[in-house]
Amino acid sequence: MSAFKGTYEYSIDNKGRINIPAKLRKYVSPEANDTFTITRGFEKCLFIYPQDEWNRLEQSIRALSSTNAKHRFFMRVLLQQAAESQLDGQSRITIPKDLLQFAAIESEVLIMGVLEHIEVWNPDEYKKYLAAQESSYEEVAETVLQKKDV
C-alpha cells in the first residue's frame, strides 16, 4: 500500500499537465502501471489515486446497492468526475479541464501526499481552507476528542 507524504509546490503548464513529484512516485506501486485516476476531492481539491489504489476504491463502490438512491448518487458523483491518465515520458499526467475548473487551479499548484492518495490544490484555496479551519479549531477539536472517547 502506498503511503504518500509531503507537500510540493509545482507549476501546471498551459496544456493542463502536472508533474508527479519524484519523491511521491517512489511510493507508487509498480502494479499501478504508471496509471492514475483523478477525481473530485472533498473540499476544493483533486484526489489522485494510483491505479491499484483506485481499483480498491472501485471495489467498495461496486459493493454498493444500485437500488439505493443515495448510493446511486454517490456512485454517479464520484465516478462521473473521474478521469484516468497515464504518465507521459516526463512523468506528468494531464488533468481534464473540468476538474481544473472545479479546483480553481490556474498555474501554480500544491501537491501533497496523504497516505493512499495525492491531493492537488490551488495554493490560495488551501490557505483559505487552513484559515477557515483555524477559526473553528477549538470547536473541531472538542468534537473530535469527544468522538474519540466514545
Place this chain on the structure above:
Amino acid sequence: MSAFKGTYEYSIDNKGRINIPAKLRKYVSPEANDTFTITRGFEKCLFIYPQDEWNRLEQSIRALSSTNAKHRFFMRVLLQQAAESQLDGQSRITIPKDLLQFAAIESEVLIMGVLEHIEVWNPDEYKKYLAAQESSYEEVAETVLQKKDV
C-alpha cells in the same frame, strides 16, 4: 469487466447519432463486438450497455418471476424500450427517437460512465437531478464509507 467512468459533453446530430467517447470505448470489451443495447435508465436518462454486459443483465432478468406483477412490469419496460445498435465507422451509435424523447434529449448530451454501463442525459435534466438531491456529496460519502467499514 468494464469499468466506465468520466463525464463528457457531446453533441447529438440531427440524425440522432451520438459518439461514444474514445475514453469509454477503451473499456468496452472486444466481446461486445461494437454492439450496444440502449434502454430506459433510472431517472430521466438512457442506459447504454455493451453487448456482453447486456447479456449478463438479460440472464438476471430471466431469473425474475413471471408471476410477480412488478417483475413483469419491470421486464416489459426494460425490454420493450431496448434497442440494439452498432457503432458506425465514426464510433457513433444511432439512438431511436422514442428513447430520445423519453430522456428529453435535443442537441447536447452528457455522456457518463458508471461502472458497467454508460448513461446519457440531457444536461439540464442532470442539473435538476443534482439539485433535487437533498443531501450533499460529503454527507452521502460519509454514510457510504461508514457502511464500507462494517
Place this chain on the structure above:
DNA sequence: TCACAATTCCCCACAATTACCCACCGTTGT
C-alpha cells in the same frame, strides 16, 4: 406490381484536440 417518398446506413472530409516526442535548464550528488 410499380413508383415515389422517407428513412436508414455507409462513406468521406474537415477542424480541433490530444498524445507523443524532443529540447532545454537548474539542481543534486559524486
Place this chain on the structure above:
DNA sequence: ACAACGGTGGGTAATTGTGGGGAATTGTGA
C-alpha cells in the same frame, strides 16, 4: 567539475469529434 536526474516548455503527427452526401432499404399509395 561533471554527470545524472528532475522539472518545464513546446512542436508535430495521429486521433477524435462533428457534419454532411449519396446509396441502399423500407414503407406507402396508386
